[in-house]
Amino acid sequence: xxxxxxxxxxxxxxxxxxxxxxxxxxxxxxxxxxxxxxxxxxxxxxxxxxxxxxxxxxxxxxxxxxxxxxxxxxxxxxxxxxxxxxxxxxxxxxxxxxxxxxxxxxxxxxxxxxxxxxxxxxxxxxxxxxxxxxxxxxxxxxxxxxxxxxxxxxxxxxxxxxxxxxxxxxxxxxxxxxxxxxxxxxxxxxxxxxxxxxxxxxxxxx
Numbered sequence: 001x002x003x004x005x006x007x008x009x010x011x012x013x014x015x016x017x018x019x020x021x022x023x024x025x026x027x028x029x030x031x032x033x034x035x036x037x038x039x040x041x042x043x044x045x046x047x048x049x050x051x052x053x054x055x056x057x058x059x060x061x062x063x064x065x066x067x068x069x070x071x072x073x074x075x076x077x078x079x080x081x082x083x084x085x086x087x088x089x090x091x092x093x094x095x096x097x098x099x100x101x102x103x104x105x106x107x108x109x110x111x112x113x114x115x116x117x118x119x120x121x122x123x124x125x126x127x128x129x130x131x132x133x134x135x136x137x138x139x140x141x142x143x144x145x146x147x148x149x150x151x152x153x154x155x156x157x158x159x160x161x162x163x164x165x166x167x168x169x170x171x172x173x174x175x176x177x178x179x180x181x182x183x184x185x186x187x188x189x190x191x192x193x194x195x196x197x198x199x200x201x202x203x204x205x206x
């Protein structure tokens with residue numbers, strides 16, 4: 001069912017970084033991937049942006065800070081390990097230079113990729129994960145998730161796994177409550193009292 005994205009979301013991101021050196025048994029290097037999702041007031045995840053490319057680490061870091069500046073996420077998840085420790089200083093330096101900051105949470109590194117995706121799969125099965133309709137990057141993420149673990153690539157799956165594992169560290173969005181103006185009959189006593197109490201001159205700007 002196609003549902004419009006909620007207006008109130010708290011944004012979170014996750015990254016899977018790769019070097020340009022192919023891993024053992026592969027002819028090509030992995031992709032560096034960044035995903036951004038918002039959590040609504042019910043705890044559902046709504047994916048809003050994605051970036052992925054086979055590139056040098058500095059280019060991937062630059063795209064990370066771009067997304068941080070664009071979406072203002074509350075927290076960003078990386079997988080702990082050698083790559084995270086080696087590029088951590090470069091990530092923090094890029095945030096300082098561009099003045100775009102986010103709290104980075106390094107989750108424990110796991111070898112079993114199926115276990116990494118377990119929490120995310122549970123959310124998908126419960127119908128609490130949403131992707132944009134007719135969106136190229138969303139189709140690519142879904143295709144990789146469907147093919148896992150038999151697909152050629154699994155870097156997008158790693159990002160989804162990080163977001164799934166980070167669910168317990170996320171907070172639901174807060175929906176603002178607007179006080180509705182009561183229905184009043186003009187020029188009655190209640191109408192006059194309401195106007196005297198609530199109507200103020202509007203501030204104008206130039």
